[in-house]
Amino acid sequence: MTTSTPPLPEIVSAQEWDTALSQLLIKEKALTRAQDALNAERRRLPMVEIKNDYRFDGNTGQVSLLDLFEGRRQLIVYHFMFAPDWSQGCSGCSWVVEAMPHLAHLHARNTSLVLVSRAPLKQLEAYKKRMGWDLPWYSSLGSDFNADFGATTRQGEKHGVSVLLRDGDNLYRTYFTGARGVEHLGSHWTYLDLTPWGRQETWEDSPKGWPQTEPYSWLRRHDEYGD
Template identity: 80%
Template sequence: MMKTSNQALPEIVSAEQWQAALDQQLIKEKALTRAHDALNAERRRLPMVKIDKAYTLAGKTGPVSLLDLFEGRRQLIIYHFMFAPDWSQGCTGCSWVVDAMSHPAHLHARNTSLVLVSRAPLEKLAAYEKRMGWDLPWYSSFDSSFNADFGVTTEQGEKHGVSILLRDGGELYRTYFTGARGVEHLGSHWTYLDLTPWGRQENWEDSPKGWPQTEPYTWLRRHDEYDD
């Protein structure tokens, strides 16, 4: 017989008590969903800024313009992946986000393209992409002011984030940007963990006493490094 764990656990109740507690939780979650829908509606009504500057990025098939990244579609999601030119590998957290990205065909069906852009030279991006087993459009802004102009390379270093662009004919506009924890909904691993009793198991979370917790992000690894 398997030995009972000494780890802190949620309260054990009857099936009826569990269902009652769940029903109350779902009322709050539905309210949050509606609030999130309202926030999304506000985002769709944000003003936008025209992109007048011409950028040339390096891609697998050669130099490309910002317009080329749309691949003829109307909307473009750019994930600013942290990978500086002098780094030997990409950011751990950004790698988490990319691991969770869905098949692009679902975005294409809604007239939307998704690309990654980093400052590291293309050969470094290609080597890391092969190691990670990814197959997403990834472009280097190494010889461009793109990262600085979009606010993701500063005097303090590299930043991650996501920019949303809209195309009207040949005119390009930036409609939205978020960084820091604003990109978490792109990395569904966090969403999955948020559903579990122990959550993300980080010490900023409001969890019952005795729950396993560590400092934020210290436990993250690239998917081929956990055995280390």
């Protein structure tokens, strides 16, 4: 009987390891700068007005798309794959949700985040209880929301992230990504990077007039932000 062990990286001296690490960190820093430039370009994307009066079922009753903002200016919608005839939610989407940040950090930057699926609210609430989640989750069953936003097609359900901006009662869609575009999500930084206002810190390359504060000055523990 033969056995095998997982392959291991090459073993080198401390000096050789330090040299190899330094070379890699140069490339990582370049990637970070490239990502900063891409985020700056995203903040300058044009937007499209949302004119349909979409309705959703939530645990407080039927609400509008405007209600999902909860009074904040920006809204991130995660299109969670859960069709009406499914017995449970998508496993991949569940991975994404379980890596989401504490929403208090997004709220501190005037940004709300919700999940939206086509399954009836009763099914969403049951799965939410099973998973131990407390994120706001709404059913779009009976509306054209999923189809209009590319989350339900002839091929079936699709996952993705839509970003919306509110100007008074006028709503706009500013960004969307799907497929592997959601893989890098998992911290409040990456979610804020998707929004038109970004992290709202002075080091960012943003259009004139964008809300900004000094880096890290706004950070709090999630129970210290207050209202």
